[in-house]
Amino acid sequence: MEAKEDKMLHKQHEPGDKVKLSTVKEEIEGILLESPEQGVYLIKLKSGYNIGIKKEDVHRLEIVGKKKEEKIASFKHSLNKNLKNIDLIVSGGTISSKVDYETGGVKSLTQPEELLQFYPELKEIVNVRKIISPFSKFSEDMDSLDWKEIAKIAVQSLNDEECEGVIITHGTDTLHYTSSALSFFLRDLNKPVVLTYSQRSSDRASSDAQLNLIAAAKMAVSEAAEVMIVGHASSSDDFCYAFRGTKVRKMHTSKRDAFKSINERPIAKIGEKIEFMNSFSPRDNSKKVKLDDKFNDKIALIKFYPGMDAEIIDYYSRYQGIIIEVAVLGHVAGDEARKNLIPVLRKAIDNGLVICAVPQTIYGRLNPLVYSAGRMLMKTGVIFLEDMLPETAFVKLGWVLGHKDWKVKIKEKMLENFSGEINSRIEK
Amino acid sequence: MEAKEDKMLHKQHEPGDKVKLSTVKEEIEGILLESPEQGVYLIKLKSGYNIGIKKEDVHRLEIVGKKKEEKIASFKHSLNKNLKNIDLIVSGGTISSKVDYETGGVKSLTQPEELLQFYPELKEIVNVRKIISPFSKFSEDMDSLDWKEIAKIAVQSLNDEECEGVIITHGTDTLHYTSSALSFFLRDLNKPVVLTYSQRSSDRASSDAQLNLIAAAKMAVSEAAEVMIVGHASSSDDFCYAFRGTKVRKMHTSKRDAFKSINERPIAKIGEKIEFMNSFSPRDNSKKVKLDDKFNDKIALIKFYPGMDAEIIDYYSRYQGIIIEVAVLGHVAGDEARKNLIPVLRKAIDNGLVICAVPQTIYGRLNPLVYSAGRMLMKTGVIFLEDMLPETAFVKLGWVLGHKDWKVKIKEKMLENFSGEINSRIEK
Numbered sequence: 001m002e003a004k005e006d007k008m009l010h011k012q013h014e015p016g017d018k019v020k021l022s023t024v025k026e027e028i029e030g031i032l033l034e035s036p037e038q039g040v041y042l043i044k045l046k047s048g049y050n051i052g053i054k055k056e057d058v059h060r061l062e063i064v065g066k067k068k069e070e071k072i073a074s075f076k077h078s079l080n081k082n083l084k085n086i087d088l089i090v091s092g093g094t095i096s097s098k099v100d101y102e103t104g105g106v107k108s109l110t111q112p113e114e115l116l117q118f119y120p121e122l123k124e125i126v127n128v129r130k131i132i133s134p135f136s137k138f139s140e141d142m143d144s145l146d147w148k149e150i151a152k153i154a155v156q157s158l159n160d161e162e163c164e165g166v167i168i169t170h171g172t173d174t175l176h177y178t179s180s181a182l183s184f185f186l187r188d189l190n191k192p193v194v195l196t197y198s199q200r201s202s203d204r205a206s207s208d209a210q211l212n213l214i215a216a217a218k219m220a221v222s223e224a225a226e227v228m229i230v231g232h233a234s235s236s237d238d239f240c241y242a243f244r245g246t247k248v249r250k251m252h253t254s255k256r257d258a259f260k261s262i263n264e265r266p267i268a269k270i271g272e273k274i275e276f277m278n279s280f281s282p283r284d285n286s287k288k289v290k291l292d293d294k295f296n297d298k299i300a301l302i303k304f305y306p307g308m309d310a311e312i313i314d315y316y317s318r319y320q321g322i323i324i325e326v327a328v329l330g331h332v333a334g335d336e337a338r339k340n341l342i343p344v345l346r347k348a349i350d351n352g353l354v355i356c357a358v359p360q361t362i363y364g365r366l367n368p369l370v371y372s373a374g375r376m377l378m379k380t381g382v383i384f385l386e387d388m389l390p391e392t393a394f395v396k397l398g399w400v401l402g403h404k405d406w407k408v409k410i411k412e413k414m415l416e417n418f419s420g421e422i423n424s425r426i427e428k
Numbered sequence: 429m430e431a432k433e434d435k436m437l438h439k440q441h442e443p444g445d446k447v448k449l450s451t452v453k454e455e456i457e458g459i460l461l462e463s464p465e466q467g468v469y470l471i472k473l474k475s476g477y478n479i480g481i482k483k484e485d486v487h488r489l490e491i492v493g494k495k496k497e498e499k500i501a502s503f504k505h506s507l508n509k510n511l512k513n514i515d516l517i518v519s520g521g522t523i524s525s526k527v528d529y530e531t532g533g534v535k536s537l538t539q540p541e542e543l544l545q546f547y548p549e550l551k552e553i554v555n556v557r558k559i560i561s562p563f564s565k566f567s568e569d570m571d572s573l574d575w576k577e578i579a580k581i582a583v584q585s586l587n588d589e590e591c592e593g594v595i596i597t598h599g600t601d602t603l604h605y606t607s608s609a610l611s612f613f614l615r616d617l618n619k620p621v622v623l624t625y626s627q628r629s630s631d632r633a634s635s636d637a638q639l640n641l642i643a644a645a646k647m648a649v650s651e652a653a654e655v656m657i658v659g660h661a662s663s664s665d666d667f668c669y670a671f672r673g674t675k676v677r678k679m680h681t682s683k684r685d686a687f688k689s690i691n692e693r694p695i696a697k698i699g700e701k702i703e704f705m706n707s708f709s710p711r712d713n714s715k716k717v718k719l720d721d722k723f724n725d726k727i728a729l730i731k732f733y734p735g736m737d738a739e740i741i742d743y744y745s746r747y748q749g750i751i752i753e754v755a756v757l758g759h760v761a762g763d764e765a766r767k768n769l770i771p772v773l774r775k776a777i778d779n780g781l782v783i784c785a786v787p788q789t790i791y792g793r794l795n796p797l798v799y800s801a802g803r804m805l806m807k808t809g810v811i812f813l814e815d816m817l818p819e820t821a822f823v824k825l826g827w828v829l830g831h832k833d834w835k836v837k838i839k840e841k842m843l844e845n846f847s848g849e850i851n852s853r854i855e856k
Binding site for chain 1: 571572602686737753787789791799
């Protein structure tokens with residue numbers, strides 16, 4: 001025993017090995033990373049944190065498990081006739097990433113099929129009929145052209161009678177923008193479209209990807225013909241929620257249950273079974289979904305704050321439309337303020353800029369009638385988007401402005417409830 | 429009886445009267461408002477909603493109570509020696525408003541003393557030694573000059589040995605900006621500074637002002653020498669929270685418990701007594717508070733979104749500093765994106781613009797080291813503000829840039845924890 005331990009001590013370890021370090025004070029177990037500092041062991045703990053330990057403090061280093069060799073199983077098209085078929089669109093993000101043992105950060109999987117290799121359980125719930133990966137991007141790099149590309153692929157799958165639903169894996173950064181875009185682009189939706197994610201890369205024991213993917217698979221073959229985000233309902237690994245694509249927002253940088261339903265209940269709770277909690281459009285396999293991905297990119301999303309310069313609104317006059325996150329019930333600085341925004345907003349609207357207001361509070365609904373400030377802003381022609389989320393409103397504005405034939409009814413279209421983006425039942 | 433009812437029917441009522449309307453379907457009780465439409469009774473319900481009823485559907489209108497005559501008691505300086513003294517700064521907002529029965533909206537009280545008239549209970553908890561009203565504004569019209577004015581008045585009161593604490597009544601729209609500003613402007617704080625608000629005007633039975641004001645008074649004579657917002661902890665009228673001025677945000681347009689603690693627990697729960705829930709600086713009546721209200725207004729608060737044009741960053745180069753609400757752990761579109769923001773950010777920083785990043789998710793902490801996108805953004809010189817709130821970061825940036833002698837240590841100062849604006853203990 002002693003001899004073997006000696007051999008393992010300070011030797012033969014390489015980045016990626018699972019190791020146990022002993023210092024006078026404690027024992028630390030984790031994955032060894034390449035350390036940027038000499039004289040320091042950098043360890044990725046089970047919690048996901050990295051910790052640096054001075055080599056001189058370590059009196060013993062034991063290799064608990066050797067670095068796993070990367071084996072990429074090729075994707076085999078072996079369908080189980082008792083299960084329903086889904087198509088998987090892999091767009092990138094942490095869920096299609098693994099830890100890079102050289103930097104301690106994460107990097108993309110080289111092949112989308114690797115994802116299935118990490119989650120063999122998925123095959124017991126659904127047949128993954130096809131894996132399509134149009135690109136592999138972290139979601140902060142995506143834009144409306146990527147939304148269109150995903151939408152096009154989804155339409156092909158949804159209109160294929162052998163496919164019962166679609167799962168899209170995606171980075172979390174802009175996931176709720178993409179879910180909004182698909183909610184508007186996919187008209188007459190016939191089957192479930194489920195976006196899912198993970199906050200921890202798939203090769204990590206603490207990854208949240210498995211529960212999310214399995215719940216996503218259950219929703220993808222469910223009765224809800226909705227665009228949904230599926231993810232952890234709490235920080236435990238017990239169940240997931242399915243959120244309506246237009247009523248969900250990333251509300252935490254790193255927690256597993258980062259996504260929250262805003263201004264309505266989630267559509268469903270997904271444990272062993274699915275419990276529906278809110279209304280949804282029912283599946284209709286005989287229908288065909290229609291792609292309507294017209295989009296005008298000359299839009300911006302800005303935020304009102306105290307002391308905001310009126311020239312900022314002037315600057316945005318070069319755009320076709322803007323969403324302003326306004327104060328509370330629907331206010332910006334008015335004629336009692338040193339910097340009155342009302343005249344410049346009126347001028348911009350008179351010159352053709354579409355300006356919509358959403359609540360900066362995120363939760364709740366605009367009600368510009370209560371205060372004179374709101375009534376003043378309303379008179380400029382600003383469109384008050386009820387309880388719509390800023391990000392959803394941004395995407396919807398681009399979509400509405402993309403339709404040239406809607407030019408005379410922009411306000412009407414912004415306030416038409418296309419995909420559950422307005423919940424008229426919540427409190428004013 | 430019949431005769432009397434006949435007399436009351438469709439007669440003698442005026443806006444402001446409490447009335448009961450009977451239709452075939454229902455009975456409706458509320459305050460009669462001046463209706464913009466002929467042929468319609470406009471009623472303010474107890475819930476605060478306005479409802480319109482066609483006159484032709486009303487078979488009976490009973491006046492339950494006549495409009496209350498406005499009586500303004502003059503403020504009497506009668507101090508109870510068994511109670512502690514506080515000063516009250518009245519800055520405006522709904523809490524100093526009442527329903528305008530002509531529009532159904534709310535308007536400001538004509539004299540700040542009216543506020544005390546609505547809340548006689550306050551006098552059983554503290555002596556209101558002075559009422560100072562520098563201005564009466566809805567908070568969306570306020571800016572940094574107003575913050576300075578409030579701070580100056582607060583300093584005078586706090587450094588007066590006869591005053592144990594300060595209450596500031598304020599509109600909700602930008603309340604958390606003002607609480608941040610006071611948190612930075614008031615150095616070596618000696619006594620409590622409590623901001624409070626209401627979501628419903630003070631003359632309404634359903635007003636939340638009473639509980640908030642009473643809890644504010646308890647905090648103002650407490651041991652916590654902190655700038656705090658005090659308000660409803662839930663939608664019931666049972667208890668309040670005291671939130672740290674730099675760690676609180678308005679998170680709902682209209683609920684009583686609109687303000688939420690972000691990334692830390694509230695400082696205290698205030699029911700009958702005060703239960704402290706978090707750390708605070710202790711009161712020290714022998715200390716003198718110092719005013720440090722230097723402020724640079726050439727700052728802006730912007731938000732990253734998919735497809736954001738790089739020219740927007742160029743535009744903001746005319747400012748001294750900007751806060752960007754970035755995606756999740758600290759990302760913007762990078763070199764994998766069609767519109768790469770990294771070069772323009774680098775250029776702006778090289779030319780002297782201070783750019784700081786805060787999490788768009790509101791909750792959680794930035795951790796730019798996890799992904800290459802974050803590391804890329806870090807290399808441009810963007811300052812990552814940990815778990816700081818966007819609004820707090822905006823105010824802090826103006827304050828730090830206001831100090832010319834800090835010019836060479838802006839990053840250090842932005843990351844120095846002056847007033848609890850950074851909570852290093854929360855999860856990355």
